[in-house]
Amino acid sequence: MRRKLAAIIAGTATAALLLGACGNDGSDDPTDGGSEGSDGPVTLTITLNAIAGGKNAAEAAWIEDWVIPEFEAAMAADGTDVTVVFEPQGVDDEDYKTKISLDLQSGGGADIIGMDGIWVGEFAEAGYIQPLSAVGGSAVEEWEGWDQISDAVQNALSFNGERYGIPQGADGRVLYFNKDLFAAAGLPEDWQPTSWEEVLDAGRALAESGVAIPLQINAGTAMGEATTMQGLLPLLVGTGAEVYRDDQWIGGTDELRDVLEFYRTIYVDEQLGDAVLQQEAAGRDTSFAQFAAGEIGILLEGDYFWRSVINPAEGVGTAPMTNRDEVVGYTRIPAQEPGSGINGQDFVSMSGGTGRVLNPNSDNPELAWELLAFMNSAEAYEARAVDGLNITPRADVNAELLASDPMLTFVSDEVLPITAYRPGLAAYPEVSLALQEATEAVVAGDPVDDALANYADAVAGIVGEENVDNG
């Protein structure tokens, strides 16, 4: 009898385990059952690397307070019962990328996903995302917004000539500097260096006046793409080279050597920057906080830094500076020497751009497109601007709003005309990582020649020896 009882218990327990296991196996998408045309309520989800009280807080607030209620109301007026759910994230870009690629790989994920334009190639090749028209239907081509978005901006979210998402605007990189520290070091308030040497000179003057971290330029792997985008690439285009040109990836060339030498001068030879900071896990956030605290003299960052990170408005920035407009100066990034930049330019920058794509796994792709188009209407960008302006992708909105912010006007007028873009190729993220490793090695004290040789090996391993230009 006891044996029978044990058998029953064991059987029940096993069944429960199996059931539990199967239960977990199902889709974690809460939208199932909401097939098109059915009368039941439909749920749409949005994932962005934005979260209230943290990263990109203003964007998160805009989604929660404007997009969701307005879209639900508009849909309800049309007789469609739609619930929009925001799934916020507030992590490093690399972690966010890992998360969404795992979501998409397992056939799940939100209906609308925010992503960096530079990931579009590898995601498209993997089949995780599809051209917008293939997912959202014929309504995509007819959208009024395309006429307002320039081709260069649309390219940020395109791959092989097809649009995969709607870009969120243009951005540019500049040198930020602390005017208070500059004044104490006897440097001009309207500083505009014309060569790397002049940047170093300012750093030396700051060091003499007792600034702890005179000059910080992103390096190392801990910062991920921020190292490439806000460090190595703006310097590289200042030498006249590009990471990808004429179907060849940059190898161990003299230009890249010059860039690495510049890093070595800053972090090792003259110790104008904090080398340890570049290796810390939260180094970028720390650099923001230290700049905001007046401990960093010069920092190379994107306009994101101005409009989001140090934005003094309530609940917007992660390192708000109440005196931002008075204390923080910005200037264009000089080429190595006047005229040595790409296209013979004196000043250079890099631009990228994030955007939002539709998830091909969506149960309601056409409704998801309606939501995405709604989020990119002129009205939506105007609502978004209330909590903090950025350069939108829409010409009509920019014409109306940008004039109110001198920094963004500066980027739009002075930086975007001289900027350069990363290649939208699937191999780019891997090459970028190899470049980050090269800067990390130099910052940690390795000889430049070793770092350069290791990089040349790494890039040959990624794209093949025949596709590398070793100068």
Add this chain to the structure above:
Amino acid sequence: MSAIDAAAGPRLRRRGRRADDVAGLGRVRAGVFVAPALALIGLFLVFPAVWTIYLGMTNYRLTGLAAANPEFVGLDNFASALTDDAFWHSLWLTLIFVLVSGVIGQTLLGFSIAWALRHVRGWAKSVIETLVLAAWVVPASVASFLWLALLDRRTGTLNALLGTEGTAWLIEYPMVSIIVFNVWVGTAFSMLLFSSALAAVPPSQMESARMVGAGSWQQLRDVVLPNIRGHILTNTLLITLWTFNTFTPYLLTAGGPRDESSILAVYIYTTAIPGGQLGMGAAISLIMLGINLVIALGYLRVARAASGGSK
């Protein structure tokens, strides 16, 4: 019920001859009983393992073309892992990590605490044991957060205590940091195991040793250690495997800086997930599994030899 009995009848009759069928179930009924367990093991253990072998022979990636159409590459992943300096570097770090933090650190510290506490009774013992256990019980994510706060470069407690302002422990001494961390986390297990082992040492033998004038060290060497040899083996086996496989140090250093604390479990993760090379990650996982098996078999052999010798 009777139908089942009838079906099992012939096998039940064989029971007398088969001494190993102590439960008297017969093969079929025994099989029915184990089947659910076997199904579970097959589904959640064997299948993933076989799947990992397959993945390890492809160039499968998290993104890009190879994610959509992975190609079969045979043993290429294994070959390139075994010829990659980064892999050997990681394996070397893992060996140091296991030896210093696991085998030496946790075992010695755990035993020392157990030995020191063996005559202590009352609240003092409870307090010390609770403190050591707390490190074991606190979830890894919480523990690593505490350690990040302790070792922080700017506002860390350790720098405040030592007066070493500005020392970035996790960057300047990454291996030392994760080794100390792991000793802190895992000592409780050794302590508990050795506490019970020491309690099982026959008091009469200790008494006899004292009578013939053995000192503390001699008692330990000649009476205690031979008695708890089995416990030491079990403890070392478990700790070696756990430490070899642990991923928690990732939460402190993420393998960095520059892979200086990239022990094998961390190396696999950074290769497979952030690095996107799922096929390569699977291949290294298999190598790691192989090393695990070798360790386990080695210990089993030693244990068998030891128990054979004492008979």
